[in-house]
Structures are given as structure tokens and as C-alpha cells.
Amino acid sequence: NVAAAGGGDVTLIGRNGDAMAEMQRTRRNEKALPGIPLAPTLACTADVEAVRDAGIVLFVMPSQAQRESARFLAERLAPDAAVIVCAKGMEKTTGRLLTDVVEEELPGHEIAVLSGPGFAADIARGLPTAMVLAARTAGIAARLAQALSGPTFRLYPSTDRIGVQLGGALKNVLAIACGIVEGAGLGDSARAALISRGLAELGRFVAAHGGDAATVAGLSGLGDLVLTATSHQSRNLRFGITLGRDGTANGSGDLVEGAFAASVAARVAAEKGIDMPITDAVARIIDGTLDVKTAIGWLMTRPITQE
Numbered sequence: 001n002v003a004a005a006g007g008g009d010v011t012l013i014g015r016n017g018d019a020m021a022e023m024q025r026t027r028r029n030e031k032a033l034p035g036i037p038l039a040p041t042l043a044c045t046a047d048v049e050a051v052r053d054a055g056i057v058l059f060v061m062p063s064q065a066q067r068e069s070a071r072f073l074a075e076r077l078a079p080d081a082a083v084i085v086c087a088k089g090m091e092k093t094t095g096r097l098l099t100d101v102v103e104e105e106l107p108g109h110e111i112a113v114l115s116g117p118g119f120a121a122d123i124a125r126g127l128p129t130a131m132v133l134a135a136r137t138a139g140i141a142a143r144l145a146q147a148l149s150g151p152t153f154r155l156y157p158s159t160d161r162i163g164v165q166l167g168g169a170l171k172n173v174l175a176i177a178c179g180i181v182e183g184a185g186l187g188d189s190a191r192a193a194l195i196s197r198g199l200a201e202l203g204r205f206v207a208a209h210g211g212d213a214a215t216v217a218g219l220s221g222l223g224d225l226v227l228t229a230t231s232h233q234s235r236n237l238r239f240g241i242t243l244g245r246d247g248t249a250n251g252s253g254d255l256v257e258g259a260f261a262a263s264v265a266a267r268v269a270a271e272k273g274i275d276m277p278i279t280d281a282v283a284r285i286i287d288g289t290l291d292v293k294t295a296i297g298w299l300m301t302r303p304i305t306q307e
């Protein structure tokens, strides 16, 4: 919707033929964006061949579907098409960054990443939103940020693809942690502590992967963490609230990217020797090997160190 509102010629390709035909006809997506009109210039189709004409392709499918989608589209993309990863996560089976995964499947294409604070419904309504577009070079990032920005959607270019995408992936884990704190009734002070100590461990994770730790203080890091740790629009926060309140959180049917990211980040952190106590606790609470009360006791009684 945003890209279309910015004046671009935009086609939304989905795999469900009936749903795409309905969206094209009614100019609504009542399931995902109830009551919000689609931009008049947005075309909706299930015909994947439409991707052949695209100069910029946004990959908005969930993290764990990025590789198979890239593989499926490889033969259909225009040779000079740039791909922008919009999912927030890491590949669960390999622990790899999504830009690396997609690059592996689509050699020769520019692979960028879009991340930061922005709920789909807010963006589609035309509420003011700012996010980050990270690419391999400053020139490519500036070109893509310019192409996708519009009057209500402002993109800041960056060259830190690692920091930007890990900010998006790990803020989901920290949003789950903040939800657990809320659901368990542990108070606003605990949430503030989690946000700032969570940001510290996110910075360590980014630096260990070769990204810029300073990136986490920006939109895709602190910005997105503040949004999803405090707004009940966030699926990750809601998942955490249920977990903190009921001790388990099965079956909302929502996509909860942080549940995948927690286990993969905890595993990678253990392998690389990165200190990630909050992420580790969230992963263990989700897999049922740690209860919330024990986790809090464990986090609070760790050795006292410099902030």
C-alpha cells in the first residue's frame, strides 16, 4: 500500500488465488487489514509470472519461508531485480541471516533489508512511519529508500544489513520477554530494565556477527523494541503476555517470529560464547524447560557486573 501510495507501479502477488481475486475486486483485505482501503494503484494477483516485470521485489513472506520462496522465484526474477527482505527473523535450521539465505538462492541480485518500527495496519492507513533500508552500498540503499518512501512513509538508508536485520529479529524475542513480564504482573520497572538490558545483549549479538553495535540504538533496534514491547498490536508481545499469565501459549494462530528467533539466537549465542541471558531465558520458557519465576530469580542473581 505504501509503495503504491508513493507513486510506484506496485503488484501484490499471493499464493491464494481466491483471496487475491477478492482483494483485486473489493479493494480490501478484510482478514489482515479490516476496514482499510487498498491503494487504487495496487494490483493484486496470484499469477507469479507478474514478478518478471519487477525492478524491486519485496519479500514479505515469513522468515522460515524466505529460502523456499527465493528458490521458487529464482528463474522468474528479472536479472537486475533488487530483492528487499522484509521479514524479521533468522533461518531456524541454520542460524543464518535472511539476507545471506536469500543471497545464496539468488546469486547476482542485490539483496537489501527493510526493518524498523511499523505495524502493517498503521502503514496501510497512511499513519506516519519511519523505518530503515539497509543495502550493500550507500548508493543502493539511497536509491531503494528513495523509491519506496512516500508522504507518510520515510525510509532511512543504511549500509549495516547485519545490524538492521538482527535488530528486527531480536526485538521480537525481547518483546516476548516484555510480554512475559506483563502477563506475570512483574511491573513497569521490570519492563524498562528488560528493554535496556535486552538492547545491551542485542548490541553484543550484532557486534559478534560483524555488524555495528550502534545500529541497535536506531529505528531497527530501540525504535522497534519500544513499539513492540509496549503496543498490544504486537503479536510477539501478546504471545509473551499469554506465556507469562498462563505458563503456556499455544494456538493463537498468529505468526510469532520471536518464538523461532529465540531458540536460534540462544543456540548461536551459546556456540559463539555471546552472553545473552534474556534471550536464553525466553527460549527456555518457550520450550518449557524453565518457568517464569525461576527465570526471574536466575536473571536477578547473576553476578553483579558493570552496566
Ligand SMILES: NC(=O)C1=CN([C@@H]2O[C@H](COP(=O)(O)OP(=O)(O)OC[C@H]3O[C@@H](n4cnc5c(N)ncnc54)[C@H](OP(=O)(O)O)[C@@H]3O)[C@@H](O)[C@H]2O)C=CC1
Pocket (backbone or CB within 6 Å): 014, 015, 016, 032, 060, 061, 062, 063, 065, 068, 069, 086, 087, 088, 089, 118, 119, 120, 121, 254, 255, 257
Ligand atoms: N504485520 C506487521 O505489522 C509486520 C510484519 N513484519 C514481518 O513481515 C513478515 C510477515 O509478517 P505478516 O505479513 O504480518 O504475516 P502474516 O502471517 O500476516 O502473512 C504472511 C503472508 O505470507 C504468506 N506465506 C506464508 N508462508 C508462505 C510460503 N511458504 N510461501 C509463500 N507465501 C507464504 C501467507 O500467505 P497465505 O495468506 O496464503 O497463507 C501470508 O500472505 C514477518 O517476518 C514479520 O515479522 C514486519 C513489519 C511489520
Ligand SMILES: O=C(CO)COP(=O)(O)O
Pocket (backbone or CB within 6 Å): 088, 116, 117, 118, 119, 120, 172, 175, 224, 227, 228, 233, 234, 235, 236, 237, 255, 257
Ligand atoms: O515488527 C512489527 C512492527 O514493527 C510487528 O510486530 P509483531 O510481529 O510482534 O506483530
